[in-house]
Amino acid sequence: MSPSMDNRGMHSTIAVIDFETTGMTPAQGARATEVAIVLVQNGQVVDRFQSLLRTGVWIPPFITQLTGITNAMVAEAPAAEGVMRDAARFVGDAPMVAHNAAFDAKFWTHELTHADVPAPHAFACTVLLSRRLYPEATSHKLGNIVQHLGLPRAARAHRALADAEMAASLLTRMQQDLRTHWRVENPGHALLSTLQRCAKPKVGKLLADYATPQLVA
DNA sequence: TGCCAGGCCCTCTTTAGGGCCTT
DSSP states (O other): OOBOOOTSSSEEEEEEEEEESSOOOGGOOOOOOEEEEEEETTTTTEEEEEOOOOOOOOOOOHHHHOOOOOOHHHTSSSSSSHHHHHHHHHHHHEEEEEETTOOOOOHHHOOOOOOOOOOOOOOOEEEHHHHHOOOOSOOSSSSHHHHTTOOOOOOSSSHHHHHHHHHHHHHHHHHHHHHHHOOOOOOHHHHHHHHHSSHHHHHHHHHHHHHGGGGGO
């Protein structure tokens, strides 16, 4: 049995990831500049991975202004391929979560492909879940929804580890709210993935009818 | 800095358009 599985064969570990990059999409030549991953078990962060990556791709000034990551910093960083191989080993077969997962999943796949490593991981998205669970929030940007829920804000947003920690905190809060408000006993990754794809009017019914163990696998 | 990309979601919708979210 995988170390990330509990005794029912369900994933007890979720890997929360955040990338800093040189742009919006690998399709336009953007590459990762920093990656951070935190492992969450039972609402607790149990391990952390963080590294800058050297890809040789130039970082535009506005990205440096946003993230604080400079071309000089990544020039001294380890090669991206080695970092990503280490990141893949760190994640193992744990399912993954990111804030706006479509963005991070693209870079996860792209960077692992560069490193010649398969990327079969399933992603769930805290933006989509946040819109489902907290429709009263006026903004679902990571910093804003964290503040809205009264969760601790990172001292340095737009760095990978700080953002991954905030996303992990948001994930844990959503799991707690599913337990307390919806009485879901074990709100695991598969249920979160189902919720994020569920049409909003059906969310309540899904949770009210929730009794299917495989949903939390 | 503001645009781009792309998927999701809402609505004054569905033969569409525009906002959100990520760097």
